[in-house]
Amino acid sequence: MKSSSYLDRQAMWLKKNGLKKGDILIVAKSAETSQDGWSNSWIPEMDLCIGKKAKFIGGVAHSGGVSLVSLDSGNRFGFPYFVLRKNKLKVG
Secondary structure (H helix, E strand, O other): OOOOOHHHHHHHHHHHHOOOOOOEEEEOOOOOOOHHHOOOOOOHHHHOOEOOEEEEEEOOOOOOOEEEEEOOOOOEEEEOHHHEEEOOOOOO
16 A cells, blocks of 8 residues: 555545644754655754744645744744644634
């Protein structure tokens, strides 16, 4: 059986979590550069987002990750879906 691609797994995760532009996510952990088919690099600035909230800004049609903007710094990153958790609380 052929294994699914990173893009397929990311799309399934996005659908399962029902993400919409503007939704708030938590960056739960770090990842290794190019881990599990994610075609992006983990850079030191991304470490500052671990355990913090970020807003989903869209842009997921590529394997560079889920596009988020940090609510703390305003920096934008493409995080791999597997380090993200949907925020359960509504942000006013």
